[in-house]
Amino acid sequence: MVSTERSFIEVDPQSHFPIHNLPYGVFRPLSGGDPRIGVAIGSYVLDLAALDKAGHFHATAVAGKDIFSQPSLNAFMALGRTAWRKVRAQVQQLLRADEPALRDDAVLRAAALHPIHDVELLLPAQIGDYTDFYASKYHASNVGTMFRGKENALMPNWTHLPVGYHGRASSVVVSGTDVRRPLGQMKPADAQAPLFGPSRQLDFELELGWLIGPGNELGQSVPIEQAEEQIFGLVLVNDWSARDIQAWEYQPLGPFLAKNFATSISPWVVPLEALEPFRVAGPEQEPAPLPYLQQAGAGAFDIQLQVGLTGEGIETSQTISASNFKYLYWSMAQQIAHHTVGGCNLRPGDLLASGTISGPTKDSLGCMLELTWRGTEPLQLHNGEQRIWLEDGDEVSITGWCQGEGYRVGFGEVTGRVLPAHDNPA
Known part of the structure; x- marks a missing residue:
């Protein structure tokens, strides 16, 4: 369970949310806006809707469907494991220390990365049963x-x-x-x-x-x-x-x-x-x-x-x-x-x-x-x-x-x- 994988975002070794994890959640910025889907990385929430809008999921099953602009994970969960794996792999790639696509894009970073204390975390799914x-x-x-x-x-x-x-x-x-x-x-x-x-x-x-x-x-x-x-x-x-x-x-x-x-x-x-x-x-x-x-x-x-x-x-x-x-x-x-x-x-x-x-x-x-x-x-x-x-x-x-x-x-x-x-x- 040793891993050398590292994100360009500094993550404390005691943090629950390193690049190896990337849990999904639904959040709303305290500054306003609609609920949307993100992942936790260190002390930040990464806005997947912003990444999608920037075209970073074009080769996955979520492309063009506004999957991450929704107030629950249900539509994404319905796509199945192949789609989940591709999205997760893409997010991990974008967060890698040696990947410049997000790291060096100041405008996208400002839009997509929210300090976790600046967001409201919501119920992650619409639970039917x-x-x-x-x-x-x-x-x-x-x-x-x-x-x-x-x-x-x-x-x-x-x-x-x-x-x-x-x-x-x-x-x-x-x-x-x-x-x-x-x-x-x-x-x-x-x-x-x-x-x-x-x-x-x-x-x-x-x-x-x-x-x-x-x-x-x-x-x-x-x-x-x-x-x-x-x-x-x-x-x-x-x-x-x-x-x-x-x-x-x-x-x-x-x-x-x-x-x-x-x-x-x-x-x-x-x-x-x-x-x-x-x-x-x-x-x-x-x-x-x-x-x-x-x-x-x-x-x-x-x-x-x-x-x-x-x-x-x-x-x-x-x-x-x-x-x-x-x-x-x-x-x-x-x-x-x-x-x-x-x-x-x-x-x-x-x-x-x-x-x-x-x-x-x-x-x-x-x-x-x-x-x-x-x-x-x-x-x-x-x-x-x-x-x-x-x-x-x-x-x-x-x-x-x-x-x-x-x-x-x-x-x-x-x-x-x-x-x-x-x-x-x-």
């Missing part, structure tokens, strides 16, 4: 142990198929959006009847998600050998969860109000191609999955993940979890293959997410439910406070990166601050 999986064996085992005991931790189907549920696309929000504590029904163990009010057990969930590219026709499945061709890129995900609402409502059909109030994603979409140097084998699967879920080769990626917590009285962010994407039992390709095996059609911009990513150690657990073991082991903060669940004013930040030698391929971060619930309408 959102599916959340439950793909971490560590997480599923821990939660099952809490509720059913160690001997019955995993449900009988769990090691045979990627468990998932359909989430709510309308409440997917971009990083930095405040999250309102949800209202709902809860039934404490000592209560005779359900109560209504603000969730008392608000949680975060450390996840990664991937945006779908061209998709598939209704009635046609995506073979596992072709599943990764559907992945445009990955984002950080915090799938906020109201555990007390969920405990009362989830039987027999699964989460509803406990999950549909907010899902936060990062603004930058890291191309799958940028992650290839960090591909690794996932956990051994026993029993062997059915043939349609059998993946040849390594299907996981070494992506380091961290969760930070700040809040009233917490001056600096405290890292409360450090996990890794490689811990997932079910790979992205397996999740896509299973999602479509019955004929479900995926469409450009659909978001699929991993579910909580937990590891084998106490400090690698991906939610408060596990970190505090359902409230029995409070989380100790540096300022002397404790947390069992998230409190109003708390801000959760998730970050992730792949570490190369002398460079990082990162995701930036996804953040969200908890606001008090609205007045109880009851």
Whole structure:
């Protein structure tokens, strides 16, 4: 993973956005103008619409289509991997230290390069559908142990198929959006009847998600050998969860109000191609999955993940979890293959997410439910406070990166601050 590739734009080795990455996003200059598509390079956003207007994509499938002048990545994602690779290769070439086309064109540089602090980052895609999986064996085992005991931790189907549920696309929000504590029904163990009010057990969930590219026709499945061709890129995900609402409502059909109030994603979409140097084998699967879920080769990626917590009285962010994407039992390709095996059609911009990513150690657990073991082991903060669940004013930040030698391929971060619930309408 050593690379000598260098951009004419100075990039700190700790930056998440070197020339090896070039994640896509949708932005709007604070000085005004319409949303458009760019890539992150160091501390700048490179305006792809400006490059397109200057004729630098004339030999690609985006030429003449105003693909990068749109307020979402959907049209670009629909073009498929061949188009993505050609555009990415062209952008990398233009940013190289030994390439004069952009480096020496002062007018184009002024039009196309925006300091990242001078732009507003927007939701990167128009998300039509959102599916959340439950793909971490560590997480599923821990939660099952809490509720059913160690001997019955995993449900009988769990090691045979990627468990998932359909989430709510309308409440997917971009990083930095405040999250309102949800209202709902809860039934404490000592209560005779359900109560209504603000969730008392608000949680975060450390996840990664991937945006779908061209998709598939209704009635046609995506073979596992072709599943990764559907992945445009990955984002950080915090799938906020109201555990007390969920405990009362989830039987027999699964989460509803406990999950549909907010899902936060990062603004930058890291191309799958940028992650290839960090591909690794996932956990051994026993029993062997059915043939349609059998993946040849390594299907996981070494992506380091961290969760930070700040809040009233917490001056600096405290890292409360450090996990890794490689811990997932079910790979992205397996999740896509299973999602479509019955004929479900995926469409450009659909978001699929991993579910909580937990590891084998106490400090690698991906939610408060596990970190505090359902409230029995409070989380100790540096300022002397404790947390069992998230409190109003708390801000959760998730970050992730792949570490190369002398460079990082990162995701930036996804953040969200908890606001008090609205007045109880009851």
